[in-house]
Amino acid sequence: MIKKTVNNVQEALKGVQNGMTFMLGGFGLCGIPENAITELVQKNIKDITCISNNAGVDDFGLGLLLQKKQIKKMISSYVGENAEFERQMLSGELEVELTPQGTLAAKCQAAQQGFPAIYTPAGYGTEVAMGKETREFDGKMYVLEEAFKADFAFVKAWKGDEAGNLIFKGTARNFNPCMCGAAKVTVVEVEELVPAGELDPNQIHIPGIFVQRIFQGKDYEKRIEQRTVRPKS
Numbered sequence: 001m002i003k004k005t006v007n008n009v010q011e012a013l014k015g016v017q018n019g020m021t022f023m024l025g026g027f028g029l030c031g032i033p034e035n036a037i038t039e040l041v042q043k044n045i046k047d048i049t050c051i052s053n054n055a056g057v058d059d060f061g062l063g064l065l066l067q068k069k070q071i072k073k074m075i076s077s078y079v080g081e082n083a084e085f086e087r088q089m090l091s092g093e094l095e096v097e098l099t100p101q102g103t104l105a106a107k108c109q110a111a112q113q114g115f116p117a118i119y120t121p122a123g124y125g126t127e128v129a130m131g132k133e134t135r136e137f138d139g140k141m142y143v144l145e146e147a148f149k150a151d152f153a154f155v156k157a158w159k160g161d162e163a164g165n166l167i168f169k170g171t172a173r174n175f176n177p178c179m180c181g182a183a184k185v186t187v188v189e190v191e192e193l194v195p196a197g198e199l200d201p202n203q204i205h206i207p208g209i210f211v212q213r214i215f216q217g218k219d220y221e222k223r224i225e226q227r228t229v230r231p232k233s
Helices: 034-043 062-067 083-091 101-113
Strands: 021-024 048-051 071-076 095-098 117-120 134-137 140-146 152-161 185-194 213-216
Touching: 021 034, 034 062, 034 152, 034 185, 048 062, 062 071, 062 083, 101 117, 101 140
Parallel strands: 021 048, 021 152, 048 071, 071 095, 152 185, 185 213
Antiparallel strands: 117 140, 134 140
């Protein structure tokens, strides 16, 4: 039986070094790999290039890496609610590559599926397409986007088994599945880790072939980025 479990986050992040490119799942604060991010902060890994939809908030998630100036470049779809992200981008301290959200997902999927590049209509005629090859298909213009190249993908799932098979829950599914297998090493943290064979095969979202290391996370805060409530009537 293939077993991909490691004992803890320290073992899971073995081999991470300064200057590497990391993919990190999540959308805002939903489904982010909290344990992996905390370990990157504690290990003080620097000059990181992060591929993530956005950087969450100032004092949590990727915001913690930004606070310590550990991130050299962000490849994301928007700045979001992170004031420090905005400040570093506008001051020139942080290199930022803004990418249409669908293109971000497609470039992850291309890497996952072994494609070197994809054509997309998103961004044609804008700054996004500057310096990139364009081509017409059936009367419509497309931009050539190269697949991402990352050293590690850090993913958060709800349940997983020892063979690396994964189930995601609700909107925490977001960018996590398409980042599995899209880097040289995929590290997954799960809330519940079970023996191989215990998960219903029909419920599995990502098969273990896309995963190299899996561990059971702990102490999840699961913060809500913005809470909106209805006024009392």
